[in-house]
Amino acid sequence: MRLDACPICKSKTIVDFLCRPSVPVHQNLVCCEETRARSISRGRLEMVVCSSCGFAFNRSFDSSLLAYGTSYDNSQNHSPAFEHHLESLVNRLLDQHGVRNCRIVEVGCGKGDFLRRLIKAPGSANRGIGMDPSYEGPASAADGRLEFRRQFFDRNTRDVAADVVICRHVIEHIDQPVDFLRAIRQGLQNSPQARLFFETPCVSWILQNNVTWDFFYEHCSLFTSNSLTAAFERAGFDVIQVNHVFAGQYLWLEAVPAEQPSANRLAGADVVQQARDFGRSEAQRNLHWSRTAEQLRLRGNVAVWGAGAKGVTLANVIDPDRRLISCIVDINPNKQGNYLAGTGHPIVSPNRLREFNVKTAIVLNPNYGEEVAALTHDLGLDISVIDLMEWEQKAA
Ligand SMILES: [Zn+2]
DSSP: OOOOSOTTTOOSOEEEEEEEEEEESOSSBOBSSHHHHHTOOEEEEEEEEETTTOOEEETTOOGGGOOOOTTBOOOOTTOHHHHHHHHHHHHIIIIISOOOSOEEEEETOTTSHHHHHHHHSTTOOOEEEEEOTTOOSOSEEGGGTEEEESSOOSGGGTTOOOSEEEEESOGGGOSOHHHHHHHHHHHTTTOTTOEEEEEEEBHHHHHHTTOGGGOOTTOOEEBOHHHHHHHHHHTTEEEEEEEEETTTTEEEEEEEEOSSOOOOOOOOHHHHHHHHHHHHTHHHHHHHHHHHHHHHHTTSEEEEEOOSHHHHHHHHHHOTTSSSOOEEEOSOTTTTTSBOTTTOOBEEOGGGTTTTTEEEEEEOOGGGHHHHHHHHHHTTOOOEEEEHHHHHHHHO
């Protein structure tokens, strides 16, 4: 079904800004065969922005195409920069927000790594329940202070009392975010004092920085701080604050249950103009990236660093036929030896770059540039590491 109104504020003044008719529906699905990688399910990415609240969403999103099963792997925990980000969030929660001696619920906990850190932090005395329908692993850990349930948090989990609810990198995958938040609000009937902390990408950062590779199918819902606030208020929460973290890429929101839902604060005008500008320059920008890769290839083979959503998206946009990019490098051993969703580029460990005769490695997330340069140097590889966003700013 193609949406003609904003799922958050119900406004019909929505503006189309980006259409990619056939993109892989999954970015983090590991494919063990090249042919399977190339024949992965595809869907229509048709991004619109609401001119009332600034919410950006894929109006053609079809959740039935997605399956977050066991071969789904979006862990970034192998990167030192991402480790640092997680540690800084844990310290923020423990020290600034006083999350100690608390009952913590993590909604969409994945493999439970983040919750484990909050429970195991020395002297924290926290206990936790990780909830995720796709969780796989032991039902309890940390001497019983940590429990996992393979289910969602909603009205049926009112037996779970929470002081703190954490939800990181989940809401951007949900096509009806207000319903999702309402379900959490209903689950908190017996926890009126609970505090919520959410993390999700910031669409303003993506648009302002012209990040081609940050629009992809799994992220059907992308927020500004205003639209995220609007969603929480409509679901029955008071928003305490929204900050930017991870060098501006992510929003970090704190909220508490409210007596009543409310519908204030609509402000989408500035993001609409940014989205229009982004959409208008899509074809030109993609051509520019293809030409950049062609130029880099004159020096020797080119690899893209990171077989996550960003790498998958860039490869599919500029190199569907594998003429420009020789391979994708990833430090996650679970991804190595597999093939990239949509294009079938081989995913290799850094040690194999010599074998692929790679002379240039492209980094797509500016937060990882330094660690990639350090790693290739330590491995004694004669490779130029190019942070594509920084390179572009220098060229401009
Ligand atoms: Zn709206």
